[in-house]
Amino acid sequence: MNDVVIRTQGLVKDYGTVRALAGLDLEVDRGEIFGFLGPNGAGKSTTIRVLLDLLRPTAGRAEVLGAVPAAGGPALRARIGYLPGELAMYGHRTAGQLLRYLTRLRGGAGSDGIRPLAERFGLDLDRPIRGLSKGNKQKVGVVQAFMHRPELLILDEPTSGLDPLLQREFLDLVTEARDAGATVFMSSHVLSEIEDVAGRVAIIRDGVVVDTDDVRTLRHRAGQLIELRFADQVDAGTFAQLPGVEDVAVDGSTLRCLLRGEPDALLKAAAAHHIVAWSAQDRELEDLFLDFYRAPADDRRAREVTY
């Protein structure tokens, strides 16, 4: 039981007549970096707000570190570090004043973590928040989420607003936290931002998790784009029937298709012809991600069976 840090079962959240979460199931294990992916409006932030007890579920159940968020209350939140998706902060205080205030709310926990993190990210603690750029504000958010070395980090679109160099630094920080035993749950609408660090990924669409998998499996599932150039014209029909082969397009003597799984059947069929040139390119995970967005629910289910 202790191995699951976040568990939701059939989580439903309605805002008036709008259903934001429609039976969301999620399991995040202790010590993993878990990516929570979906387009804006899919329900990522709503899920996170339920985990932090800002929102109360309409139906279903959520458990964080073994407790229902509302029952866990402040004691539960003391074990969590949270980076909001849209960070709003007081204007008159300096970054240092705000961070020290937040450590006081944690009974002093994290006060020794402010300076090293600020130095690491090049955050000037003496400047008023009001004058900070979006990127610098995001640094304040990162520092306050990590400063008390929480067992669970819940990060909503953490890399937004950070420049690429700092994104790298941030992902290193996430990996270090994981290595130190923390569990990290981070959302994003861009897979490439988290695919390097995340072990498992859940894809959310219209308030439901449509897929949960290892990043490696997802990458495999994303398939390869194959291009074969033949000496003669070929017939698309003979290739379209092959297992694992999709989206066959023939342009004269050039064949392009999407390959998922083993290339064996495709290569054997191709070997019947004279092959002039060939290439196989890994598809970006982004493309797979887009498949999930584009596919209507029924079509998607049909395709999952064929995997």
Added chain:
Amino acid sequence: MTADTAARGAVLNGVMTDQRRSLVLWSIALAAIATLYIGIYPVMGVEDMSAMVDDLPEAMVNAFGYDEIATPAGYITSTVYGLLGPILLSVFAIGTGTRLIAGQEEDGTLELELTAPVGRARVLLERLGALWLNITLLVGVVTAVTVALVILLDLDVAIGNVIAGSTGLLLLVAGFGTVGLAVGAITGRRTIGLGLAAGLAVLAFVLDAIGPTVEAGWMTAISPISWYLEGRPLFTGADWSGLALLAAVPLVATVAGIAGFTRRDLMT
């Protein structure tokens, strides 16, 4: 709430830090206004004012409480304690009260506090405490200026009566502020808090003003302004039943506010 890790008063202290600037400006403004109004009393001359009041229609005299304006206690009541004090302090109390929960929830600045290890009831109570502390300080400024001028100008008003008036003033405006904060906390909408609290304040003034004129006793019976001034605190000192009624308003609002705030979705 017992599991909160935050030091007692951490939230309250944070709010006070944020409020410092506004508190200083309001203190200066209130001190200046109180000094100006009470300071000119000796210059105006009792006969002049009595003559002026005699010329006014009786209904208007009653409505503005000018019937006793010629006495120092009546003059201070009609100007600082019965008119400008309650109006200006209500503006501050309602404006600040509705901002401290609903306003900051709407602009998102409350999010990091609500996701910190602090219970919602505690957040509300400490923010409410900060509101009361702010208002107490401002009423303290008005009281200090009044007492100083009463002594300096040798006016015939007992210091104890000024304190009694200030206590009523504090309970009145902090009550309006608490209603604003609580309604904002229940609904999450600052404009609803503003509308209801300001509406309550205006209604209280109107009922108190026209009640005696139209001889409708129920109007003054339900008006917080009447609870505050009907006992004529600057003449006779504390009116305990009036103060008790005034104290009931923020108490009820606080209980309702906590009940609503701890149950609903927070849309920071």
